[in-house]
Structures are given as C-alpha cells and as structure tokens.
Amino acid sequence: MQRSANMPRSILPLSICDLRLIKGDRALLGGVNLMIDHPGITVIMGPNGAGKSLLLRCLHGLIKPDFGRITLGHQSVADSSDQQAMVFQQPVLLRRTVLQNLAFAAPKTAKTDPQCLMRALESVNLADRAHQPARMLSGGEQQRLSLARALLSRPALLLLDEATASLDPASVLLIESLVKAQSAQGTKVILVSHDQGQARRMADEVVFISNGQVAEQSPAEQFFTAPQTPVAQAYLAGEISF
Amino acid sequence: MKHLIICAALALSSHTFADTIIVQSTTSTKNSGLYDYLLPIVKSATGIQVNVVAVGTGQAIKNAMRCDGDVLLVHAKSAEEKFVADGFGEYRHDLMYNDFVIVGPQADPANVAGASDVIDALRRISQAGAKFASRGDDSGTHKKERALWQEAGIDPVKGSGRWYLETGSGMGATLNTGVGLSAYVLTDRATWITFANKQDAVITFEGDPTLFNQYGVIPVSAKKCPNVNQDAAETFARWLLSDTGQAAIAAYQVDGKQLFFPNAN
Amino acid sequence: MDSLVEAFRLIISLDADLFEILWLSIKVSLVALIIAAFIGLPLGTYLAITKFPGRKFCILLLNALMGMPPVVVGLMVYLLLSRSGPLGWLGLLYTPTAMIIAQVVLITPIIAALSNQVIEHLHQEYSDTFYSMGVTGRRAVAAYLVDARYALTTCILAGFGRAIAEVGAVIIVGGNIDHLTRVMTTAIALETSKGNLTLALALGAVLLALSLLVNALVIGVREYAAKRQYA
Numbered sequence: 001m002q003r004s005a006n007m008p009r010s011i012l013p014l015s016i017c018d019l020r021l022i023k024g025d026r027a028l029l030g031g032v033n034l035m036i037d038h039p040g041i042t043v044i045m046g047p048n049g050a051g052k053s054l055l056l057r058c059l060h061g062l063i064k065p066d067f068g069r070i071t072l073g074h075q076s077v078a079d080s081s082d083q084q085a086m087v088f089q090q091p092v093l094l095r096r097t098v099l100q101n102l103a104f105a106a107p108k109t110a111k112t113d114p115q116c117l118m119r120a121l122e123s124v125n126l127a128d129r130a131h132q133p134a135r136m137l138s139g140g141e142q143q144r145l146s147l148a149r150a151l152l153s154r155p156a157l158l159l160l161d162e163a164t165a166s167l168d169p170a171s172v173l174l175i176e177s178l179v180k181a182q183s184a185q186g187t188k189v190i191l192v193s194h195d196q197g198q199a200r201r202m203a204d205e206v207v208f209i210s211n212g213q214v215a216e217q218s219p220a221e222q223f224f225t226a227p228q229t230p231v232a233q234a235y236l237a238g239e240i241s242f
Numbered sequence: 243m244k245h246l247i248i249c250a251a252l253a254l255s256s257h258t259f260a261d262t263i264i265v266q267s268t269t270s271t272k273n274s275g276l277y278d279y280l281l282p283i284v285k286s287a288t289g290i291q292v293n294v295v296a297v298g299t300g301q302a303i304k305n306a307m308r309c310d311g312d313v314l315l316v317h318a319k320s321a322e323e324k325f326v327a328d329g330f331g332e333y334r335h336d337l338m339y340n341d342f343v344i345v346g347p348q349a350d351p352a353n354v355a356g357a358s359d360v361i362d363a364l365r366r367i368s369q370a371g372a373k374f375a376s377r378g379d380d381s382g383t384h385k386k387e388r389a390l391w392q393e394a395g396i397d398p399v400k401g402s403g404r405w406y407l408e409t410g411s412g413m414g415a416t417l418n419t420g421v422g423l424s425a426y427v428l429t430d431r432a433t434w435i436t437f438a439n440k441q442d443a444v445i446t447f448e449g450d451p452t453l454f455n456q457y458g459v460i461p462v463s464a465k466k467c468p469n470v471n472q473d474a475a476e477t478f479a480r481w482l483l484s485d486t487g488q489a490a491i492a493a494y495q496v497d498g499k500q501l502f503f504p505n506a507n
Numbered sequence: 508m509d510s511l512v513e514a515f516r517l518i519i520s521l522d523a524d525l526f527e528i529l530w531l532s533i534k535v536s537l538v539a540l541i542i543a544a545f546i547g548l549p550l551g552t553y554l555a556i557t558k559f560p561g562r563k564f565c566i567l568l569l570n571a572l573m574g575m576p577p578v579v580v581g582l583m584v585y586l587l588l589s590r591s592g593p594l595g596w597l598g599l600l601y602t603p604t605a606m607i608i609a610q611v612v613l614i615t616p617i618i619a620a621l622s623n624q625v626i627e628h629l630h631q632e633y634s635d636t637f638y639s640m641g642v643t644g645r646r647a648v649a650a651y652l653v654d655a656r657y658a659l660t661t662c663i664l665a666g667f668g669r670a671i672a673e674v675g676a677v678i679i680v681g682g683n684i685d686h687l688t689r690v691m692t693t694a695i696a697l698e699t700s701k702g703n704l705t706l707a708l709a710l711g712a713v714l715l716a717l718s719l720l721v722n723a724l725v726i727g728v729r730e731y732a733a734k735r736q737y738a
Contacts, residue, residue, distance in 0.1 A: 060639065061638070062635055062638060062639070081641065082641055084639075085639065086639045088635065088636065088639075092632055092633060092635070092636040094633075094650070094654050095654045095655075095656075095657075095735075095736070095737040096653075096654070104640075104650070105640050133735040133736055133737060135735075135736035135737070136735065136736050149640075153640075264601055264682070264684075269700070273697075273700060273701050277685075278685070293601060293682070293684040293687055294682075294684060294685070295601060295682035295683070295684060296683070308589045308590065308591045308592070309589070309590035309591045309595070310589050310590050310591075310600055310601070412700050413700070414699065414700025414701050414702060415699070415700050417702060418699065418700075418702060418704075436701065437701065437702040438701060438702035438703045438704070439702030439703070439704050440702070467590060467591070469590045469595065469596075469598070
C-alpha cells in the first residue's frame with residue numbers, strides 16, 4: 001500500500017459508463033455517463049437524494065455498482081485505490097492523539113520523519129494540538145485533521161463528500177485554500193457540495209446530478225451564468241430545496 | 243508470549259510426584275477434620291503427600307473406576323466389594339467404624355426418641371408425615387438410608403417433595419437444609435459432631451446396632467489403571483491398617499469425643 | 508454482621524491459609540484470563556470485521572456458550588483430563604492447571620462475545636475510513652484492538668469477575684484439595700457444608716471485596732476513556 005511520489009499519476013481521463021445502482025425496485029443511480037478529463041476541481045452538485053454521494057462512493061470503491069464501468073486513466077477502481085484519498089462528511093478519527101492519527105495514515109517514509117508529520121499539522125493549524133486526544137477537537141479541527149491525513153499520501157485523486165458542511169467559517173476557508181493548493185500541485189479534486197458559495201469559489205467544472213443521472217456538465221463560469229437545463233436553473237434559483 | 247503463558251500454566255500444575263497420591267473419599271472423613279489431623283502424621287511417617295478429593299461415596303467409587311484416584315476410602319461395604327470383584331480394587335479392608343444417628347428438631351414431632359429401633363423410628367416419621375431430608379445422591383449414607391426404608395417396608399419416594407425431601411447434595415448441605423426446614427436427617431455421627439450449624443436440632447435417635455457404619459479402604463488396581471501410584475497407595479493403605487495407623491485414628495477427638503473407631507483386625 | 512467481623516479479623520491477622528487460598532484464586536483466574544484474552548480478543552475481532560458464511564452462526568454459538576453452566580464445563584474438562592480420558596496421560600486432573608483449563612473454556616466465549624460486540628460497533632464507524640486508507644487484514648485487527656482498548660479492558664475484567672467467582676467447574680476438576688487446589692469459592696462451599704456459615708460468609712465477604720476492587724477498576728477505566736473521548 002505504499003505510494004511512491006514518482007508513480008505516474010494517470011487517473012485521467014476519468015470515465016464513468018452507464019453506472020447503475022439499484023435498491024429494491026428503485027434506481028438510485030440510473031445509468032450515469034460521465035467523462036472528466038480536465039485537471040482542477042470538479043464540483044458535483046444536485047438536489048438532495050440525487051445520488052451525488054453514491055457516485056463519489058462508487059468512484060472510491062466503497063460501493064460496488066450493480067452495473068456499469070468506471071475507469072481512471074485506464075485503471076479499474078480497485079487498481080487506482082492507492083492513488084485516491086477521501087474526506088468524509090463526518091470525520092472519523094482514531095481514539096488516539098492528533099499526531100498518532102497522522103502517523104497511522106502516513107506512508108513509511110513519513111512515519112520515520114516526525115518533522116514531516118509536524119509540517120502537515122502546521123499546514124492545518126493543529127501543531128499545538130499534536131498530543132491531544134483527536135476526538136476532543138472541535139468539528140472544524142477534526143475535519144482539518146482528516147484533510148491533513150488524506151493529503152499525507154499525496155493522492156492523485158482527492159474526493160471530498162460534503163466535507164465542510166456545518167463547520168465554522170474559518171475552518172471552511174482553511175480547508176478550501178488547502179484543497180485549492182493541492183489542486184494547483186496537480187491533484188485532481190472532485191468534491192460534492194450543497195454550498196453554492198463554495199462551489200462558485202472552488203469549481204473549475206460543475207457536474208449537475210438529478211434523479212440519479214447526469215443532467216449537465218459545464219465549465220463553472222458557464223454553469224453559474226447560464227445553466228442549460230431547467231432543473232439546474234431551478235436549483236440555482238433556490239426553487240428546489242436541498 | 244504464548245510460550246510464557248504455557249510455561250506459567252505448567253509451573254502452576256504440580257505434577258504427580260512419586261510420593262503423591264489422590265484419595266477418593268467420602269465427605270464425612272474430610273468434614274469431620276480427620277484428614278487435617280491424620281495426613282500430617284502420614285506425611286512424616288511415610289513421606290507420602292496425600293491429596294483428598296471428598297465427594298459422596300457413590301461419586302468417589304465412580305471417579306476411582308475412571309482411575310482418578312489411587313486409594314478409595316468410603317463407607318458402603320457391598321458397593322466396595324463389588325468394586326474389588328469387578329477388578330478395580332486390589333483388595334478391601336475394614337478400616338474403622340462409627341455409627342449413623344437420626345437428627346431432628348428438638349420438639350421431635352414424630353416422637354422418634356420413643357422408638358424401639360431405627361425401623362420403628364422411620365415408620366413414626368412416615369406416619370406423622372414429618373419432614374425427612376435425604377441425601378438423594380447415591381452416597382454411602384444414602385444407600386444405608388434406602389436400605390433402612392426398604393426394611394421398614396416404606397417407599398418414601400412416594401412422599402417425595404411433600405415430606406420426603408431429596409436434596410441431591412452432600413451431608414453438610416443436607417444437614418443445612420434439614421436444620422432449616424426442621425426435618426429429620428440420617429447422618430453419620432462424626433459429621434454431626436463437627437457440624438457447626440446445628441441450631442435447635444439434636445440427635446433424636448441413636449444406638450440401634452443396625453446403624454453401624456463401616457468404613458473401608460481399597461487401593462485402586464494397577465491392572466485396571468496403569469497410571470496409579472501403586473507403591474505409595476499400598477504404603478498408605480498398609481499404614482492406615484497398621485497398629486500405628488489404627489492408634490492414630492482412635493486418638494482423634496472433637497470436643498472430647500472419639501469420632502472413628504478403628505477395626506482393621 | 509459476625510461474618511463481617513470475622514472477615515475483617517481474617518484479613519487483619521494475615522491468616523496464612525486465607526492468603527494461600529486467595530492467592531491461588533487470583534493466580535488461577537489471572538492465568539486463565541490471559542490465555543482466554545489471547546484467544547478471545549482476536550477471535551471476537553475477526554468475527555466482527557470479516558464476512559464469511561456461517562459468521563452469524565459462530566456469533567450465536569459464542570453467545571450461547573457464554574451462558575454455559577460452569578458445572579457442565581467442569582464435567583467436560585473432567586472427562587477430558589480423567590486418567591481414563593483422552594488427555595489422562597497428562598496427569599493434570601486435580602491440579603491448578605486443570606482449573607485453569609476449565610476457566611479458559613468458561614471465559615473465552617465471554618471475552619470473545621463481548622469483544623465482538625465492541626469491535627462490531629467500532630467497525631461500523633471505522634470501516635469506510637479504513638477502506639479509504641487501505642488498512643486491511645492484520646493491520647486492521649491490530650488497529651481495532653488498540654482503539655477499543657478501554658472497552659476491551661472492561662470485557663476482560665468481566666471475564667475475570669466470572670472466573671474468580673466460579674465454583675461449579677473448579678470444584679470438579681480441582682477436587683478442592685487443601686493446599687493444592689482449594690480456592691476461595693471451593694473453600695466457601697466446604698465451610699458451608701461443614702455448617703461454618705459465619706466463616707463461609709466471611710470468605711464470601713473477602714471475595715466480595717475483591718470483586719468490588721475489580722469493578723472499581725472497570726469504572727475507573729471507563730471514566731478515564733470517556734474523558735478523552737476514547738470510549
């Protein structure tokens with residue numbers, strides 16, 4: 001499970017073909033077709049229950065779809081799993097100190113270098129909390145630690161599932177700037193968000209999902225100024241509750 | 243780590259040394275304190291460490307039949323003779339005796355004290371419907387008790403749960419039950435004398451020659467049980483039957499009363 | 508009341524027999540506990556985080572074994588270790604080792620079943636994150652054992668409580684032999700059968716004190732963990 005820094009980062013183009021996920025007689029994902037081949041930040045938006053998080057989980061390999069194919073730079077999901085990292089809506093931290101949480105996730109090279117871990121903590125403003133129990137941190141601090149943990153492995157693909165929902169504004173801004181910086185270094189970022197403000201601040205590209213299918217995929221500027229589909233127009237106008 | 247644990251476990255087990263034997267015994271000899279008195283004497287005289295497992299006579303015999311003892315010391319002569327006849331014992335010797343008594347509430351509701359003999363006493367209990375607590379565990383005392391009921395022509399099991407209470411337990415537990423329920427109990431005298439929870443119970447009937455209680459000693463057969471410590475078992479049994487051993491048994495007293503009467507000869 | 512006074516007198520006077528019996532009780536139960544924990548904890552963890560056909564049945568079986576009467580366990584171990592039994596050649600019957608074996612059989616299911624519940628709960632929380640971080644196999648088992656350490660400690664102490672208070676199994680396989688296999692519970696049984704109810708209760712009070720100590724430890728561990736959100 002070691003990731004090497006000079007491993008070819010060929011997770012693009014990311015292609016999803018006729019992805020279906022069925023529960024009982026209901027299609028949660030009803031044949032998603034999507035091709036992402038630009039680096040930068042892709043924001044997945046859509047009404048509640050549209051299937052955004054399910055799509056992200058399929059990409060990460062947490063859910064096996066009933067039908068369809070996902071390839072990341074010609075690799076399967078399983079083969080690419082060590083190039084991926086994910087930050088969940090609810091941070092899950094080990095029952096250990098902040099530093100031990102990082103050390104647990106760190107590649108071997110980083111483990112032997114405490115300075116590397118401390119730098120990672122400094123980047124999320126948690127250096128002074130290094131030896132505190134991680135689960136005693138505030139929600140925002142916990143999510144910052146989760147992000148630092150995810151970035152330790154230098155992923156080629158970073159997935160964020162509503163990672164900043166209901167956090168304090170300072171933590172939201174810090175996480176956003178770190179994600180942007182990571183993206184600038186070449187990591188492909190896909191994030192699911194309800195927050196239109198955040199989407200406008202972050203997105204290079206928007207994928208709009210509705211009823212388990214891709215309704216629209218546009219460059220960010222175009223999506224926010226002139227959405228193509230009626231459902232996206234209604235969503236942006238606040239006529240669909242999320 | 244696992245090796246450590248196994249070592250620790252083995253260290254705790256004291257393996258059967260050449261001079262250690264297990265005696266499968268009836269409870270009365272243990273509860274009366276006889277072994278606490280006698281075994282240190284045995285140890286210094288013969289060097290043999292005797293470990294006593296005290297259970298009812300029935301269970302002691304069954305345990306010995308599974309070879310889980312080197313010597314059997316119980317009190318049910320016919321069962322003991324069968325044990326030897328079946329090849330499980332080298333020989334059987336009378337060791338000592340005491341007697342059974344019937345204890346009961348001081349008020350003596352069945353007037354057992356006025357009985358002419360033990361058979362009459364049991365008939366009185368049965369007729370009065372007075373409570374009687376039985377071992378019910380196939381022990382030596384239980385075997386004796388059933389034989390007495392049979393002789394009296396009474397099937398007490400018909401009253402089981404009403405006046406005839408089978409505890410299925412040892413002598414001490416049955417005495418505790420009997421005392422608690424103001425019931426009559428057939429017990430050996432040694433256990434009764436040393437029993438500390440008498441409350442208002444007393445000996446209500448004693449002295450019938452039928453109540454004679456013979457203890458026997460049997461070394462377990464090495465032919466049936468190759469694992470037995472035959473030499474030490476033999477030495478122990480011979481010592482008990484010797485004049486020295488017999489004298490030691492006779493010398494044991496509780497509250498100034500001799501509990502066991504040696505009769506090896 | 509007499510019993511409490513008697514218990515106090517026994518402890519204050521450092522009664523040699525009492526401490527020998529007490530020490531054997533603790534020794535036997537402690538060794539049994541260590542062995543049972545080495546088997547039970549990984550077993551419970553494995554059953555919590557691995558999916559295989561028959562897993563539910565295994566858990567059901569563990570829970571059923573948890574309620575097995577000690578006498579039955581004692582009988583099983585007795586028949587196994589009896590000189591005429593399959594393991595008779597080991598010469599272990601009526602030794603402390605036999606008592607340890609019986610207690611291992613008795614408390615391993617308890618530790619496995621309780622730790623299974625603890626780890627299963629933790630697994631629901633951690634599984635996605637562990638998958639995401641690529642933590643699998645032995646590394647996952649070790650991480651679960653470390654992270655559930657406080658809850659598992661209380662499982663283990665529960666096992667100890669059961670072991671040290673148990674009489675049915677150890678009296679059958681140990682034989683309650685003075686200075687060899689007599690422990691607190693079998694001594695209580697013996698004194699009861701001799702009608703020495705005061706002494707029996709006094710021994711019971713000593714055992715109760717030990718149990719109080721163990722339970723105080725459980726509560727202490729829980730509070731320590733809760734304070735750090737480690738529970």
